[in-house]
Amino acid sequence: MSERIVRVNMRTQEVKEEPVPERWKLFGGRAMTSAVVAEEVPPTCTALGPANKLVFAGGLLGGSAAPISGRISVGAKSPLTGTIKESNAGGQAGQILARLGIRALVIEDQPADPDKRYTLEVRKGSVRLVESPELKGLGNYDTVAELVERYGEKKVGFITIGQAGEMGLTAASVACTDREMRPTRHAGRGGLGAVMGSKGLKAVVLDDSETQMRQPGDKEAFREASKKFAKALKEHPVTGEGLPTYGTNVLQNIINEAGGLPTRNFREGRFEGASKISGEAQHDVILERGGKIAHGCHSGCVIQCSRIYMDKDGNYKTKGPEYETIWSFGTDCCIDDLDAIAEMDRLSDDIGLDTIEMGATLAVAMEAGLAKFGDANAAIELMKEVGRGTPLGRILGCGAKVTGQCFGVAHVPVVKGQAMPAYEPRAIQGIGVTYATSTMGADHTAGYAIATNILKVGGYVDPLKPEGQVELSRNLQIATAAIDSTGLCLFVAFAVMDKPEAFEAVYEMINAFYGTSLGPDDVTELGKAVLAMERRWNEAAGFTSADDRLPDWMYREPLPPHNTVFMVPDEELDQVFNFVE
């Protein structure tokens, strides 16, 4: 079955299919979503209005036997940042969408009646909208339960939004079900759940029946490259050992030790309670309670950084939680209680919220005096307000910037309106460059300088000095844009940066699959092309170098324990995209 673009008009309910145009032939994942947004969405449009488009795309290697290649990209104009936005997630959706031969699923316009809710059923040979009044107002867990009732739980993947997306809150996420049919894998950043909500789309059902694994053009070469790739991932200490054993939260102690763990609303770089919520502590609690470590968030994962977290009675509570989540609800709010954090993670997944944005928001709310730092019960109650859609909940559900605005807090850690993740730019200067300049707003995944600043992967650049950070961030942003387009999980980058054979394997898999003859430079060129597309669209939307800055207090207030400020000069920040005309 040849690949195609599927377009669904939410006003007319028409579904159109078209072949993948030649210019998009080698675009998958982020390259695909950003290309559709860049070419088709007016940069100055209202993000929750009819002119915005919501795009789903698996990666170039999605649906194939390539290891860990099942990420799904979700793209649109972000209602949180106003920038172009790609947010990607694990779960099963990416693989199924690719196996259905759909390179991009584009949701257009919006229903005349904003109270209508729809489910989009996507099957082999059929794409159609059905009205779903019964799903209105449900959280993601209940939504998925209803969908399972109707569509079963075998050979199916769901993409849903919770109450936050329906309310149009700008911290709303898009949830994808994992292998256990739980809505735990979220395209969290940038409020894309609100875009989905603005289109009346409550759920997408991806039916995997009668599909087959996508087959490469050159099976033998593909098998070889895949094997080489999997081997490199297994051999690297981060992807082969650290991540499967302790999960992403292996970072809690490491970043704390480095003095770059944002604590108490980015007032300090070290948290006295970090060890109690570290990956090591989490590992023990999970095993004691019969949970699961070394779990894959989607079929085909060979890293297995996901985990399943049980409550005190040994019943399923939530996935992970991930490092970013444990940091945001834990460290940044000074809460050193894994169960409380798991509760907030579960609430976020259910209401459909970005955990990074929400934790950072609660910390701003605590600074405003709405709760005391460290008060887990108060924090959980605040999260519940969001689900109920109270005025306070709506403020919080719009993220850290709006919360700061409404409560008169000037110390708000955002870039382009999006909350910073779990790394302090004043102690880890390289990540500050990425936060400041990323086309997406503050986003660690856009150019994960932590790898080289702290983990010494791909070399070493001193995190406390401004020198070399711009080049580091630039190279990482380019590489990331390319990886995000393959469907490969970004965590492959640890091996790719350290092992030449891992990097080779990436383009060899693509070449074997598509009959191309890409080399290393082509990967770089793809990354540059994606960033250039995004950057130009952002410019047309009104973004300038003045937006590529950290909040002014990060240049002024020294951060303990290193007592450093952010030191990379503006002129250097303006050189990150020196390859874009």
Next chain:
Amino acid sequence: MSERIVRVNMRTQEVKEEPVPERWKLFGGRAMTSAVVAEEVPPTCTALGPANKLVFAGGLLGGSAAPISGRISVGAKSPLTGTIKESNAGGQAGQILARLGIRALVIEDQPADPDKRYTLEVRKGSVRLVESPELKGLGNYDTVAELVERYGEKKVGFITIGQAGEMGLTAASVACTDREMRPTRHAGRGGLGAVMGSKGLKAVVLDDSETQMRQPGDKEAFREASKKFAKALKEHPVTGEGLPTYGTNVLQNIINEAGGLPTRNFREGRFEGASKISGEAQHDVILERGGKIAHGCHSGCVIQCSRIYMDKDGNYKTKGPEYETIWSFGTDCCIDDLDAIAEMDRLSDDIGLDTIEMGATLAVAMEAGLAKFGDANAAIELMKEVGRGTPLGRILGCGAKVTGQCFGVAHVPVVKGQAMPAYEPRAIQGIGVTYATSTMGADHTAGYAIATNILKVGGYVDPLKPEGQVELSRNLQIATAAIDSTGLCLFVAFAVMDKPEAFEAVYEMINAFYGTSLGPDDVTELGKAVLAMERRWNEAAGFTSADDRLPDWMYREPLPPHNTVFMVPDEELDQVFNFVE
């Protein structure tokens, strides 16, 4: 006494005085506030952080015998729009500040303890800060009552903020007392009250004791020019008859008739209840109840468009209310009850809120379903929420954009985050050009195209056609920037546009006062210079042509009754500032 710049550091409590530098010699009002902000405030700073500065400046002719020359300009980086901001007000403050020989009063930095409140006492020969814990949390009326208790009510003027400014809400205004010592004259737009609040400054006391009227260099020439100016104002039908008799609200019927009166959150251009809240109806109610028409908001006013509004029992309720206020709380919310509107005006003055922003916000809230259009009691309750600082009140107090964001409303009439005033760009295209391109966000006073589009002052340009609007708006924006720098009330523009002798009198008064020899071109050059300064600073703050646009739905959704959209092409909008390099 030679004129000087007075700087007050709110962290150190130091007061510094310096002579007016040569380059600012002919800068008053807006030219003065914008020059200080442009030269001294980092464009990308946090508006409610220590790097912002709040500047008060009377006009070049302030404190003199020139008719209607007592406006006060307040400037800062706006926390609402992120742009440079000048908002000016009537009341007594402008005259007294000028008579004290203070060309600009610059409030810098902020106290280490954000819970502290200060009063700045400004007297002849002395400027000092005193702690004022007793004023904390008071509305403007109670604050003024306390100040009167302490400082008396003769020969004194107060500048204060209400609860909104203390809470840092971005619709917060700065209030100036009128001749009756009531806090009714507000620098409303752009949230400057929040900037004042962020500096811990609750009140400024301007003591007029031992001051004298400022004397011109050439008394005879000044007297002649002043007489000529006053005569022209008296003879023009708008300033000599329409405004004194019916007040600014004379526009309600006129704009309704033109089909350009934004109704029901900018869904329609005509309001069925307009006549019930028109200037004519208001005139009768005021006189019946023993109120006052033809009242001046400050000493030296010869137009007298202010009025005093009594309640049903004949007791003082509020000033005006003005046209913009009656439109915002009335028409835009479909409330045709003058007493309800007066109640909301009084609440706005007391809590310290911009009535334009708040009415537009209530209309957005009504569209979100928080109240029914036309429900006056519900609207009044919503206003009270703002004063109480409830979460809902804080949302509303942050203005229309945040309210739309929190409640998922995409149909929000803002430009650069600031709510549009009482004229519909789709029916009056010229004002749309001003809203889109003004350095201040949506602002009718920045280039009042209504004059020529509707009132046929200064010629006529068809309001329903895109042709000629850019030139009209450009010329008006230039003239306005100049007038706003003189301290003259903008309403003099009706006479200045129609009567050559009125325009001559403006620069003749300045020449006679300062010993200069300005001609008409110099006035234009001053206006251009002010706009260029503002525009360049905005660019450095990150604003581009993409921000010089109306909301996308105004280009798409036709407005009844004319069923027109906004038609001025982007390329033409980008020519408004063709004189700025």
